[in-house]
Amino acid sequence: xxxxxxxxxxxxxxxxxxxxxxxxxxxxxxxxxxxxxxxxxxxxxxxxxxxxxxxxxxxxxxxxxxxxxxxxxxxxxxxxxxxxxxxxxxxxxxxxxxxxxxxxxxxxxxxxxxxxxxxxxxxxxxxxxxxxxxxxxxxxxxxxxxxxxxxxxxxxxxxxxxxxxxxxxxxxxxxxxxxxxxxxxxxxxxxxxxxxxxxxxxxxxxxxxxxxxxxxxxxxxxxxxxxxxxxxxxxx
Amino acid sequence: xxxxxxxxxxxxxxxxxxxxxxxxxxxxxxxxxxxxxxxxxxxxxxxxxxxxxxxxxxxxxxxxxxxxxxxxxxxxxxxxxxxxxxxxxxxxxxxxxxxxxxxxxxxxxxxxxxxxxxxxxxxxxxxxxxxxxxxxxxxxxxxxxxxxxxxxxxxxxxxxxxxxxxxxxxxxxxxxxxxxxxxxxxxxxxxxxxxxxxxxxxxxxxxxxxxxxxxxxxxxxxxxxxxxxxxxxxxxxxxxxxxx
Numbered sequence: 001x002x003x004x005x006x007x008x009x010x011x012x013x014x015x016x017x018x019x020x021x022x023x024x025x026x027x028x029x030x031x032x033x034x035x036x037x038x039x040x041x042x043x044x045x046x047x048x049x050x051x052x053x054x055x056x057x058x059x060x061x062x063x064x065x066x067x068x069x070x071x072x073x074x075x076x077x078x079x080x081x082x083x084x085x086x087x088x089x090x091x092x093x094x095x096x097x098x099x100x101x102x103x104x105x106x107x108x109x110x111x112x113x114x115x116x117x118x119x120x121x122x123x124x125x126x127x128x129x130x131x132x133x134x135x136x137x138x139x140x141x142x143x144x145x146x147x148x149x150x151x152x153x154x155x156x157x158x159x160x161x162x163x164x165x166x167x168x169x170x171x172x173x174x175x176x177x178x179x180x181x182x183x184x185x186x187x188x189x190x191x192x193x194x195x196x197x198x199x200x201x202x203x204x205x206x207x208x209x210x211x212x213x214x215x216x217x218x219x220x221x222x223x224x225x226x227x228x229x230x231x232x233x234x235x236x
Numbered sequence: 237x238x239x240x241x242x243x244x245x246x247x248x249x250x251x252x253x254x255x256x257x258x259x260x261x262x263x264x265x266x267x268x269x270x271x272x273x274x275x276x277x278x279x280x281x282x283x284x285x286x287x288x289x290x291x292x293x294x295x296x297x298x299x300x301x302x303x304x305x306x307x308x309x310x311x312x313x314x315x316x317x318x319x320x321x322x323x324x325x326x327x328x329x330x331x332x333x334x335x336x337x338x339x340x341x342x343x344x345x346x347x348x349x350x351x352x353x354x355x356x357x358x359x360x361x362x363x364x365x366x367x368x369x370x371x372x373x374x375x376x377x378x379x380x381x382x383x384x385x386x387x388x389x390x391x392x393x394x395x396x397x398x399x400x401x402x403x404x405x406x407x408x409x410x411x412x413x414x415x416x417x418x419x420x421x422x423x424x425x426x427x428x429x430x431x432x433x434x435x436x437x438x439x440x441x442x443x444x445x446x447x448x449x450x451x452x453x454x455x456x457x458x459x460x461x462x463x464x465x466x467x468x469x470x471x472x473x474x475x476x477x478x479x480x
Contacts, residue, residue: 069478
């Protein structure tokens with residue numbers, strides 16, 4: 001199968017600073033890809049570039065064969081930003097229905113997703129009255145609208161309780177089983193085991209791209225966190 | 237551009253306001269309360285009040301809608317919601333016209349209410365009748381909305397956004413003919429007033445007050461206001477970027 005996302009020598013410079021530094025990698029379709037790295041590593045910028053919101057300084061990004069940012073991709077990519085980008089002064093249902101209308105989806109799709117992220121009981125509550133974890137689930141519901149082929153989720157499980165986190169990962173796995181490619185960023189390494197592939201980034205550079213097992217084997221460690229440290233130490 | 241998405245956006249903006257009753261109350265009541273104060277401030281000179289009140293009907297809605305819109309769209313730019321919308325299959329105009337439509341409706345309510353108070357309760361008489369006053373007031377409010385949407389692109393914080401009001405609107409207020417007849421001002425200020433939209437909004441109100449029939453000047457004034465509003469809206473959509 002051809003890769004869902006092809007990144008070639010990608011660099012992004014913002015205000016004279018290299019945020020992404022010569023990244024080259026192909027990401028497989030239907031996989032859950034964990035984008036791991038400390039905060040400030042460039043994870044958000046990478047996601048924004050793939051979504052087409054961030055201009056590329058040099059190199060190229062192709063998604064489903066099209067250059068990142070092309071209009072045709074807008075209905076193929078679901079994007080959950082790191083900040084809870086929904087309206088705090090609207091209810092859960094009003095938010096999801098609005099974005100559904102903008103994406104050309106029906107109201108019942110919106111209502112189904114509210115249920116899917118376990119927010120039916122809060123559908124008529126203002127987002128401003130919800131907890132942090134609930135808010136990010138509203139944001140997740142919006143990203144899932146229209147069953148996009150590619151999902152870019154920027155730290156989707158922050159502040160979510162363990163039980164629900166389990167459910168969210170089960171949902172991600174199910175989506176991947178249906179052929180959706182998920183790129184999920186996290187600064188918590190313990191979620192790495194749930195991903196099929198891992199992208200380890202630090203200071204805008206790609207440290208490694210491997211499966212969790214492959215990574216541990218290659219570095220002779222037991223956990224992804226340990227391999228991360230090994231890889232950083234191995235660098236000049 | 238899709239009418240469905242424009243309507244969805246307008247409905248969403250109005251829904252947000254519906255959850256914020258205090259803002260609605262302020263938008264509706266503030267201009268009217270100010271006019272009542274003005275009426276009693278000019279207790280000894282009722283003619284002066286009658287002359288000023290219609291002009292102020294062309295100013296207050298503009299100022300208030302300017303502030304409300306610039307903050308609303310600034311929040312949209314900084315909270316990430318605009319980011320999200322721009323990654324979706326929509327046109328920038330769906331967003332801009334949606335806002336314009338929602339606030340135009342609000343402007344209609346506001347202008348209607350303040351006209352009711354001014355012409356009904358405060359007994360200000362205008363030779364031209366109620367309808368042209370209302371049209372002029374709504375257009376003024378719409379101009380405020382468009383300018384607010386445009387300038388929000390140049391603010392990175394709410395502190396900056398609220399200061400655009402005195403920075404951009406006050407100079408127009410001082411030179412629009414409310415305080416001094418325009419031909420009494422220094423030459424450069426006359427030129428300045430000639431190219432500023434508020435001048436035409438206030439001039440339209442003057443026309444309505446003093447002319448019984450709809451004059452050619454009134455048409456010109458209102459077209460200039462509408463033109464400024466349209467240009468500001470289009471410029472506003474240019475300031476929204478797909479890519480940063």
